[in-house]
Amino acid sequence: MLNENYHRKYCVQCSKEIRGRADKKFCNEICRNQFHNKQKAPVNNLVRNINSVLGRNRGILEELLRTTDLKARVPIELLSRKGFRFTYFTHIKTTKKGEPGYYCYDLGYTLVSEDYCRILYEPLLE
């Protein structure tokens, strides 16, 4: 004789008993969505946090461009002081001088010496 509890199924999200098809995992769509949202939360948070850093970096470059121009040497220390995070960028594009340009979307920078960089603007992606 099989134990009756053996056949009982419980919602993966809210633990309520499920009635209906044997392969059902959730009591309803709300529980299914809540469960999947919960599963995706860590990666969603990671993406949101990285996007936020990239957006802030871009904002700093944009702000600097308002007070300087694309030919000017900008102290790297100034970017640091504004909270620029150098390890976050969207892509690298080599400048005409063959140096790596580190971009946050359309704005970036390239090092011109140990202490100075130049701001780059490249609106189009190839």
Ligand SMILES: [Zn+2]
């Ligand atoms: Zn449920």
